[in-house]
Amino acid sequence: MSMLAVLGGTFDPVHLGHLRAAWEAAEALDAAVRLMPAHVPPHRPPPLASAAQRVAMLRAALAGQSRLALDTREIERSGPSYMVDTLADLRREVGPARPLVLLLGADAFAGLATWHRWRELFALAHLGVLTRPGALPPLPAELETEVAPRRAGAAAALRAAPAGRVLAIAVTALDISASRVRALLAAGHEPRYLVPDALLADPALLTPYRRAG
Secondary structure (H helix, E strand, O other): OOEEEEEEEOOOOOOHHHHHHHHHHHHHHOOEEEEOOOOOOOOOOOOOOOOOHHHHHHHHOOOOOOOOOOHHHHHHHOOOOHHHHHHHHHHHHHOOOOOOOEEEEEHHHHHHHOOOOOOHHHHHHHEEEEEOOOOOOOOOOEEEEEEHHHHHHOOOHOOOOOOEEEEEEEEEOOOOOOHHHHHHOOOOOEEOOOHHHHHHOOOOHHHHHOOOO
């Protein structure tokens, strides 16, 4: 059965680091990947761009290919965007047997024990940790105890069960941050080669980050 993976975030704005990591994860897992913008992110300040603006940027960025798709369920749900609720909703959609993978960066993974009802995530999905080539970073003891028996060495282990395993997925280390893109735009500079060309082709898409006047 094919795997489905999800990558959440504010995507404020979406940049090539997000897209390349999602693409490489899709290839490593042989999975479809959905990019899922958060409505009210519980672990960071509110996005500068509105939900509708971030969705528009993602739609433009994802045009012309079919492996990466947009999922707006968190945008459409009121209240904080808790991943445990999102995965429970996805699990109801795909059924109990299809392997489901939550993709997250190494830093986010290391902080997983601060997430809302974080232990329940393992019953709902596998975790794919997007890392630079090499080992996973050290984890807090509470998280390491939960993760140690779940570590997988290859994507095949994730295909063999619907949830519960943890796999490190090495991706190209593109040192691009949304905060850097926002700063460039606020200073009147063009973030070419940091964001998808589709965002530069339509000036209205990046309006939330440009300086006034």
